[in-house]
Amino acid sequence: MRVLITGGAGFIGSHLAEKLLACGDKVCVIDDLSTGRLENINHLRNNNNFSLVIETVLNETVMDRLVSECDVIYHLAAAVGVELIVKSPVATIERNILGTDVVLRLANRYLRKVLITSTSEIYGKSEAVPFKEDADRVLGPTTKSRWSYSCSKAIDEFLALAYYKERNLETVIMRLFNTVGPRQTGRYGMVIPRFVQQALKGKPLTVYGDGNQYRCFTYVDDVVMAAIKLMATPQAVGQVYNIGNDVGITIKDLAAKIIAMTGSASQIVYIPYDEAYEEGFEDMRIRKPDLSKAYNAIGYKPRVQLDEILQRVIDYFKEKKHD
Numbered sequence: 001m002r003v004l005i006t007g008g009a010g011f012i013g014s015h016l017a018e019k020l021l022a023c024g025d026k027v028c029v030i031d032d033l034s035t036g037r038l039e040n041i042n043h044l045r046n047n048n049n050f051s052l053v054i055e056t057v058l059n060e061t062v063m064d065r066l067v068s069e070c071d072v073i074y075h076l077a078a079a080v081g082v083e084l085i086v087k088s089p090v091a092t093i094e095r096n097i098l099g100t101d102v103v104l105r106l107a108n109r110y111l112r113k114v115l116i117t118s119t120s121e122i123y124g125k126s127e128a129v130p131f132k133e134d135a136d137r138v139l140g141p142t143t144k145s146r147w148s149y150s151c152s153k154a155i156d157e158f159l160a161l162a163y164y165k166e167r168n169l170e171t172v173i174m175r176l177f178n179t180v181g182p183r184q185t186g187r188y189g190m191v192i193p194r195f196v197q198q199a200l201k202g203k204p205l206t207v208y209g210d211g212n213q214y215r216c217f218t219y220v221d222d223v224v225m226a227a228i229k230l231m232a233t234p235q236a237v238g239q240v241y242n243i244g245n246d247v248g249i250t251i252k253d254l255a256a257k258i259i260a261m262t263g264s265a266s267q268i269v270y271i272p273y274d275e276a277y278e279e280g281f282e283d284m285r286i287r288k289p290d291l292s293k294a295y296n297a298i299g300y301k302p303r304v305q306l307d308e309i310l311q312r313v314i315d316y317f318k319e320k321k322h323d
Contacts, residue, residue, distance in 0.1 A: 001025045004070035004112075006057050006103060007077030009036030011184040012117070012176075014044075015220045016074060016227060021047055023228075028066060032056040034095075035080055040183050057099040060106070067106040072231060073114045075103045079149065083187075086277045089145040096152035104163050104171070113170040115231050116160045120177040120244065120287050121150040130290040133175070133240045140282045147282075157240065164238040172236045174227060177244025177289050180309055181220030182316035192217065195255055196313050199264040200321070209273050211252025214286040216245040219304035219312075229298040236297055242289035245302040261310055 003020050007013045008029025013036065017027045021044060029041060030053045044050045055062045057077045067073065077099055079085060079092035100116065107114045123131045124139040124147065137154070140147045163169040186194030198205050226243045230236045249257070255268045273281040294300035304312075 002069065002071045003027050003074065004066050004072070005029050005074045005076060006099070007031055007036060007075075009033060009038060009041050009052070010076060010080070011040065011181070012179055012220055012223060013074075013076045014040035014183060015181070016076070016224045017041060017044060017050065019224050019228065021049055025049070027051070028053065028070060030055055030057060030063070030066060031077070035084070035187075057102055058095075060102055063102055063106055064109075067103075067112055068110050070112060073103060073107055073112050074117075074227060074231070075100065075114055076117050078117070078153075083277070085149045086145055086281070089148050093148055093152050096149070097155050100156040100159060104159055104169070108163055108167055108169045111169070113172075113231065113237075114160065115172045115174065115227055116156055117227075118153045118157055118173050118175045118240070119149070120175055120242075120289065121284075122154055122157070122175055123284070123287075124150055125282065125284060127286065129286050130246060130288045131242065132290045133242055133293055144282055146277070161238065170237045172230050172238075173240040174230060174243045175240065175289075176218070176223060177242065177287060178215050178217045179220055179223045180217050180313065182312060184220075184313075191215075191251065191254070192258075192310065192313055193317070195258045196262070196310070196317050199258050199262040199266050200314070200317055202264060202266055204267050204269040205255040205259065207251055207255055207268055207270050208277070209251075209270070209283060211250060211255070211268075211270060212285070213251045213283060214248050214288065215251065215254070216248035216288050217306055217309055218244045218302055219309050222302045222304060226294065226298065226300050229300070233298055239293075239297070241294045241297065241300075242291055243294055243300065244289040244291065245305070246289055246291050247305065248288055249306060258310060258314075261307075262314055
C-alpha cells in the first residue's frame with residue numbers, strides 16, 4: 001500500500017509510520033513541524049519506502065499531488081494539547097477544520113479511503129460514563145476557548161460522515177482517549193510526560209485543579225494497531241469508534257504513582273485551573289470509554305496497562321537524558 005500520513009512527524013504519527021513500514025507499506029509523511037519533530041522520524045529517513053514532505057496540509061497544491069499518489073490516508077494532523085488550544089484558539093480551529101476539509105475534498109476527488117483521528121473531548125462535560133459513541137455531547141459556552149477543540153473535532157466528524165453518506169467516500173473515525181508513550185512531550189500540557197520529567201529532575205509535580213479528575217491512558221502501540229485494523233475492516237467504514245483504555249486513575253494518584261516508580265523526592269503541588277490555563281477554565285471530571293463497539297469490530301482490547309506504560313515512558317526519558 002502507498003500510505004499518506006498527515007501529521008506523521010508527531011508522536012502518534014511517527015509510531016504509525018514505523019509500524020506501516022515494518023508491514024512493507026510505502027509511507028509518505030506530511031508535517032509542518034508545528035508540533036511534530038524531525039527527531040521522531042529521523043530513524044526512518046534512510047528507508048527507501050519512506051518519504052517526508054515538510055509542509056502544511058492547508059497547502060492544497062502539495063496535498064493534491066500527495067493524495068493522488070497514495071492509496072489510503074491516515075489524517076492525524078491537528079492542534080494538540082490543552083495548553084496550545086487555550087493559547088492559540090485561532091490556529092486550533094483553522095488547523096482542525098480547514099485541514100480536514102482539504103483532506104476530505106481531495107480524498108473524494110481521487111477516491112482514497114481516509115481514517116480521521118478524533119478525540120474523547122467530543123463528549124465534553126457529559127457524566128454519562130462510560131462514553132458510548134452515540135452518546136449526547138455536553139459542552140460549555142463558546143466564551144470558554146477550551147471547548148473550541150471539541151467543537152472543531154466534531155465538525156471534522158460531521159464532515160467525514162457527510163462525505164460518506166452523501167458521496168460514498170470511505171471514511172473511518174476513531175476517538176482517542178489520552179494516548180501516551182515514548183516520543184510524547186509534555187510541551188502542551190500532556191500530563192504523563194510532564195509528571196515523569198518533573199519527577200526525574202526532582203521538581204514538584206504540578207497537578208492542575210484538585211487532582212480528582214479521572215483519566216484512562218492508552219499506550220500508543222495499541223492505538224496504532226487499532227487504526228491499521230480499522231482501515232482494513234470493511235464494516236468500519238462510515239463508523240465512529242472509541243479507542244482507549246477503560247481502566248483509569250485520578251490525576252493525584254497518577255502523580256503519587258510516578259513519584260514512587262521513579263524513586264523521586266518530588267512533592268505534589270496543586271495549581272488552580274485559572275493559573276494553569278485561563279480564568280474560568282472548565283475541565284472534564286471523568287473520561288472513560290465504552291470499548292464494546294471496537295471490540296466487536298476488530299477485537300480491540302488495550303494490551304499495555306498503566307504500570308507498564310509508565311515504566312516505558314520513564315525508561316524513555318532516562319535514556320534520552322543520557323543521549
